[in-house]
Amino acid sequence: MADIPDRRARRRAETQDEILGLALGVMAEEGVAGLSMSTVARRLGVQPPSLYRYFPSRTAVYDALFERGQRQYLDAVRRAAEPHPPGLRALGASYEAGAQWIMDNQVLAQLLFWRPVPGFAPSPQAYAPALDIHAHFAGLIRGAVERGELHPDAAGDDGLALAASLIAGLVSQQLANEPDAGCTEGRYTRLVPRLPGVLASVYPPS
Amino acid sequence: MADIPDRRARRRAETQDEILGLALGVMAEEGVAGLSMSTVARRLGVQPPSLYRYFPSRTAVYDALFERGQRQYLDAVRRAAEPHPPGLRALGASYEAGAQWIMDNQVLAQLLFWRPVPGFAPSPQAYAPALDIHAHFAGLIRGAVERGELHPDAAGDDGLALAASLIAGLVSQQLANEPDAGCTEGRYTRLVPRLPGVLASVYPPS
DNA sequence: GAGTATTAGCTAATGGCATTAGCAAAAGCT
DNA sequence: AGCTTTTGCTAATGCCATTAGCTAATACTC
Incomplete structure (x- = not known):
């Protein structure tokens, strides 16, 4: 199934992008400094610590x-x-x-x-x-x-x-x-x- | 000792003023949104909940x-x-x-x-x-x-x-x-x- | 001066947060 | 199939704001 050189990397990049999009949404609602990793995680349908696979910190x-x-x-x-x-x-x-x-x-x-x-x-x-x-x-x-x-x-x-x-x-x-x-x-x-x-x-x- | 109509009110106002000054200091160091009640309380030499006698919230x-x-x-x-x-x-x-x-x-x-x-x-x-x-x-x-x-x-x-x-x-x-x-x-x-x-x-x- | 109400502090507790550690399942590679 | 990497999880730590409830001091009243 290795039809694409790096499928995993692509999915990973997609997820990172999705996280950034959700983060923007949270910031629009709560203020720029109000960005919360937990809120982003909830909207992504994932537990908060899992976000740290994609970004090492807020x-x-x-x-x-x-x-x-x-x-x-x-x-x-x-x-x-x-x-x-x-x-x-x-x-x-x-x-x-x-x-x-x-x-x-x-x-x-x-x-x-x-x-x-x-x-x-x-x-x-x-x-x-x-x-x-x-x-x-x-x-x-x-x-x-x-x-x-x-x-x-x-x-x-x-x-x-x-x-x-x-x-x-x-x-x-x-x-x-x-x-x-x-x-x-x-x-x-x-x-x-x-x-x-x-x-x-x-x-x-x- | 009631030499001044409202001594307690004055002390209270002084404390409120001191809190505001400390808050400004914290904001200068940590950023405006970085104001922390706990930090202010520490600097005032008081437990965090005591601040709420002077201001009802952050x-x-x-x-x-x-x-x-x-x-x-x-x-x-x-x-x-x-x-x-x-x-x-x-x-x-x-x-x-x-x-x-x-x-x-x-x-x-x-x-x-x-x-x-x-x-x-x-x-x-x-x-x-x-x-x-x-x-x-x-x-x-x-x-x-x-x-x-x-x-x-x-x-x-x-x-x-x-x-x-x-x-x-x-x-x-x-x-x-x-x-x-x-x-x-x-x-x-x-x-x-x-x-x-x-x-x-x-x-x-x- | 004794009694009473108000105030200012405390500790304990709740629920939220970012982040770390350690484990289990899944996905891809050989 | 077997091995490695990735991705998710739960549990735990230590911070935060805030609330509840208690105690001691302070000021006011008689």
Whole structure:
């Protein structure tokens, strides 16, 4: 019956995935820090200690979710920018896609961007995509500068920090105050499309 | 010995205050959601159940801290604005004082603005000052409009939302990425003094 | 000052949690 | 078929929040 090189490994990976999905559900209901291995085990139809065959600790579950989230988010913002040349348009598309992803994946986003879990710090490999995310936005802003859409200062340290803070601010306000609103209706996230314009008025091309 | 109307009530209030202080310390070490009644009791030199004479539950401790935080923060931003007439200058001073307070009281700030504790929602009375905070900033922005420092749109829904998001963005980025930096040195919070200028370039007076 | 009510502490107990140890059955491999 | 690896289980440990019930001290009343 060895029709597939490693059947067991595949089933194992499936189970791990199922555990992560259930964990997300629990976190959505109980809060990010409210993840309970026992609850996940119950929903999986298994005794709590059996989970430890798949993840060595609760922290490891967080870490796997962290990495998965980083990759999904990076994918979302990259894909959104792809159709455009690097510049303000691409930046706007990335902003919007990022905000959308965050509102659609709130618990994952909290884990990624706000670290609400005492004792959890992402492993270096789980954190790696975060650097790519930063590089992605930096690249778009440099592109906007080269196209004459922004003042060169926008690509400096302060400009990049401000650009990152603009989106972080809208999204964090939206999550804190109106977490159930859709991205396009929320009092805060509906302003996301205006961010490229905000950046341009702060850093008008020379 | 009844030299003071209610001696016991005073001692009780002192103990409650001491508990809140110890709780803040534990939260600073273990994370906001890592507050443990048992740890607080140990530090107070008392058995865990005795804490329940002072707070009916762990959630009640969070609630008391929430209210205390709201009041302190409101005080800080109000006091900073006082010397100035309502306008961009006062707004800048409030922004800076608020950012400073948050960086100096990170755990309290997380409790106030990011709700990282599953199952905790502030009671209406603990939440009350939050409305005053909003009104404070709205008043400053209206003042800036009246003084001709900002376009009237700045005092609309979108303008107020953007103004709140600007400071939220810088601070949340600072906390997430460089929590140990001082407010004036941090890559993000050092941009706080520029926020009135940012707002003015987005909403230039007609 | 004696008596009474209130308060603040204690210990013991309950039920939940993450995690570890050790065992038994199943699944795959040779 | 026999061996190894994997996956599940139960039992146990030590933590937690919280409740119940008791005792000593503290303050108030007469």
